[in-house]
Amino acid sequence: MHKRFSLIGTGRIGWALSGLLTDLGWTIDRVDDVSDHQLKAYQKHFSSCFTPKPTPSQPTCLLICIRDDSFHELIRDLQQKPEWKTPHIIHTSGFHQAEILSPLRDVFQSEIHSFHPMISVIETNTDQGKKLLKKAWWALSGDNPSWMQNMASAWGLQTFLLPDDKKDFYHASAVMTANLIIGILRGAEATASLAGISPEDYEKIFLPLVDSVIDHIHQSGLHKALGGPIVRKDYHLLEREKAALKKAGLTDEYAMYDLLSRYLIQKMSIN
Ligand SMILES: NC(=O)c1ccc[n+]([C@@H]2O[C@H](COP(=O)([O-])OP(=O)(O)OC[C@H]3O[C@@H](n4cnc5c(N)ncnc54)[C@H](OP(=O)(O)O)[C@@H]3O)[C@@H](O)[C@H]2O)c1
Numbered sequence: 558m559h560k561r562f563s564l565i566g567t568g569r570i571g572w573a574l575s576g577l578l579t580d581l582g583w584t585i586d587r588v589d590d591v592s593d594h595q596l597k598a599y600q601k602h603f604s605s606c607f608t609p610k611p612t613p614s615q616p617t618c619l620l621i622c623i624r625d626d627s628f629h630e631l632i633r634d635l636q637q638k639p640e641w642k643t644p645h646i647i648h649t650s651g652f653h654q655a656e657i658l659s660p661l662r663d664v665f666q667s668e669i670h671s672f673h674p675m676i677s678v679i680e681t682n683t684d685q686g687k688k689l690l691k692k693a694w695w696a697l698s699g700d701n702p703s704w705m706q707n708m709a710s711a712w713g714l715q716t717f718l719l720p721d722d723k724k725d726f727y728h729a730s731a732v733m734t735a736n737l738i739i740g741i742l743r744g745a746e747a748t749a750s751l752a753g754i755s756p757e758d759y760e761k762i763f764l765p766l767v768d769s770v771i772d773h774i775h776q777s778g779l780h781k782a783l784g785g786p787i788v789r790k791d792y793h794l795l796e797r798e799k800a801a802l803k804k805a806g807l808t809d810e811y812a813m814y815d816l817l818s819r820y821l822i823q824k825m826s827i828n
Contacts, residue, residue: 561608561616563587563641565631567599569678570649571622573686575603577712580687584608586616587641602683618645625652632657636664645704647672651728654721655699670699671721672709677735690714696727742767744810751805787821
């Protein structure tokens with residue numbers, strides 16, 4: 558196997574994945590990004606990791622690590638660029654199916670895959686990025702499950718196979734877990750401000766509470782991690798607090814509190 562890859566998209570995931578692979582002795586054949594500034598920074602950082610010329614054969618794989626809304630445009634452009642031809646194409650989107658790459662399967666005769674790390678990377682920082690990618694579980698979908706599993710295992714990744722046509726549900730769950738939870742915390746922050754607690758103090762005072770809940774999930778599991786008035790069935794308290802939010806004009810915060818407290822009461826009655 559040629560331990561060589563090409564990369565399109567040198568942002569957070571492209572950068573972190575490159576760090577992981579070059580640590581394992583892989584070299585970079587070809588790289589591209591629409592952002593000139595980002596591309597130059599990448600080329601400088603990984604300058605010692607490029608494949609020495611000449612390169613008679615194709616690299617093992619092409620990694621596509623671009624924003625989800627740029628896929629159609631890139632796939633259209635790539636079909637006119639045979640220099641990117643490779644036996645395996647991998648994208649890292651959680652949202653798109655591997656199948657979105659099917660025009661390239663036809664034009665390049667490549668196998669197409671999706672490798673999605675279930676983790677949040679918010680900086681272009683090789684060391685932090687590599688650590689997060691190793692901590693993540695990766696969802697694999699695409700043409701060749703045994704190739705994907707062997708490759709991911711050679712990269713030291715924890716993986717599971719996901720049906721490609723179920724990615725809408727998979728990614729919606731990821732958005733709830735990683736993003737909507739921030740919406741709840743922002744709502745809590747706005748609510749705390751009516752108690753005279755500043756955003757800075759909110760983080761200081763309430764984050765230990767968040768940490769304790771996450772610890773409970775680690776220790777006891779999600780279904781046993783709930784404490785507070787819902788578990789105690791103190792519905793009178795919930796109603797009083799909802800009324801206070803409504804009266805104060807916190808309409809969205811009221812809606813979040815109302816919906817999620819009713820949802821949890823319903824879930825509690827089931828398990
Ligand atoms: N970050 C995460 O936590 C995370 C986790 C799991 C999976 N992912 C997935 O990984 C992929 C990359 O995410 P990211 O966070 O690394 O994105 P990112 O930091 O925004 O980096 C994407 C890079 O690709 C460039 N780009 C956009 N369109 C392009 C095109 N047509 N050709 C070449 N370069 C192009 C962008 O340039 P511009 O900025 O100028 O557009 C940017 O430099 C996405 O599919 C994302 O869903 C991300």
